[in-house]
Amino acid sequence: MNHQINEWLREHRITEVECIVPDMTGVARGKIVPKDKFVSDPEMRLPEAVLIQTVTGDYPDDSLLDLTDPDMVLEPDPNTLRYVPWAVDPTAQLIYDCCRADGSPVDVAPRNVLKRVLRLFDEMGLEPVLAPEMEFYLLSPNPDPDIPLAAPVGRTGRAEFGRRSYSIDAVNEFDPLFEDIYDYCHAQNLEVDTLIHEIGTAQMEINFLHGNPLELADQVFLFKRTVREAAFRHNMYATFMAKPMENEPGSAMHLHQSLVDKNTGRNVFTNEDGSPSEIFFGFIAGLQKYIPQTMPLFAPYVNSFRRLSRYTAAPTNVEWGYDNRTVGLRVPHSSPAARRIENRVPGVDVNPYIAMAATLACGYLGMVNKLKP
Numbered sequence: 001m002n003h004q005i006n007e008w009l010r011e012h013r014i015t016e017v018e019c020i021v022p023d024m025t026g027v028a029r030g031k032i033v034p035k036d037k038f039v040s041d042p043e044m045r046l047p048e049a050v051l052i053q054t055v056t057g058d059y060p061d062d063s064l065l066d067l068t069d070p071d072m073v074l075e076p077d078p079n080t081l082r083y084v085p086w087a088v089d090p091t092a093q094l095i096y097d098c099c100r101a102d103g104s105p106v107d108v109a110p111r112n113v114l115k116r117v118l119r120l121f122d123e124m125g126l127e128p129v130l131a132p133e134m135e136f137y138l139l140s141p142n143p144d145p146d147i148p149l150a151a152p153v154g155r156t157g158r159a160e161f162g163r164r165s166y167s168i169d170a171v172n173e174f175d176p177l178f179e180d181i182y183d184y185c186h187a188q189n190l191e192v193d194t195l196i197h198e199i200g201t202a203q204m205e206i207n208f209l210h211g212n213p214l215e216l217a218d219q220v221f222l223f224k225r226t227v228r229e230a231a232f233r234h235n236m237y238a239t240f241m242a243k244p245m246e247n248e249p250g251s252a253m254h255l256h257q258s259l260v261d262k263n264t265g266r267n268v269f270t271n272e273d274g275s276p277s278e279i280f281f282g283f284i285a286g287l288q289k290y291i292p293q294t295m296p297l298f299a300p301y302v303n304s305f306r307r308l309s310r311y312t313a314a315p316t317n318v319e320w321g322y323d324n325r326t327v328g329l330r331v332p333h334s335s336p337a338a339r340r341i342e343n344r345v346p347g348v349d350v351n352p353y354i355a356m357a358a359t360l361a362c363g364y365l366g367m368v369n370k371l372k373p
Contacts, residue, residue, distance in 0.1 A: 018032050330344055
């Protein structure tokens, strides 16, 4: 495995490697290592405590910590090796998995949380398919936290104003930035699909192509870094807070989900005759029953709850309905083969690994216990 990584580094004339681990908040923790050191001494360790740091660098509760503060052994996942397109020198980034000294996985590592849930489906011969939609705001530089956030200046030389939902011209205001974002995504094999202007002032949404949940969680994790870096180059900030401005809509990460049979590739949410299946209804029922209990995973901060609002497209309920954006669980109109459930509860501030694991776990429990929505 390391030989495969080393060959890639040599081929791309890499000088540094960013060795990263997603923590509980979705922040990239880790080390930046010169390539020669990486090749000669590939073993990597980090304290287990870094996984549960809060966004402010505190720790949530002493009872979660092993007071001996042990190290984790980090194992690189070669599938995550990517170029860092915004770096000055040729730089690579590599996501690591967290293990203990005996080789067992560190169960609180977000990637391991998602892998554990995916194994439950694997044992049933099923493969979850996800498609995340990510909303975020572009902002003017804001070094003083006491000054309210403001929209950035676009190419016409003026800041955006008012609500310009789905406006092509409003997206074109920031064309140079989005060219960079697309170039950066292409260089990292991040499979972004559609770009639209959302309801808020300088609020954007990027959708990802549907696919494997672990790969998509990696892509969402890296995408947040990518957008921030691209924005810096254009003298803007990008924020993935759920509700960065009081009088503007919040930002969500809607999760479209379906299940396919691993042998046939058929969507098991649909019966042979094209009607919705018992698994489909069980999955909805599981989300309805367990989302309220897993809300800290979908809304991890005080700010997260400011986004949720009654009678709006940021619903405070777990009702379900066809093509209805005021319910927490929307079933978009689609062909029987594309039948899916959209979880509209998570904010864009979630940890993608944990939010994807949570939504799939809720649906799984409803499916295996044959719950009724």
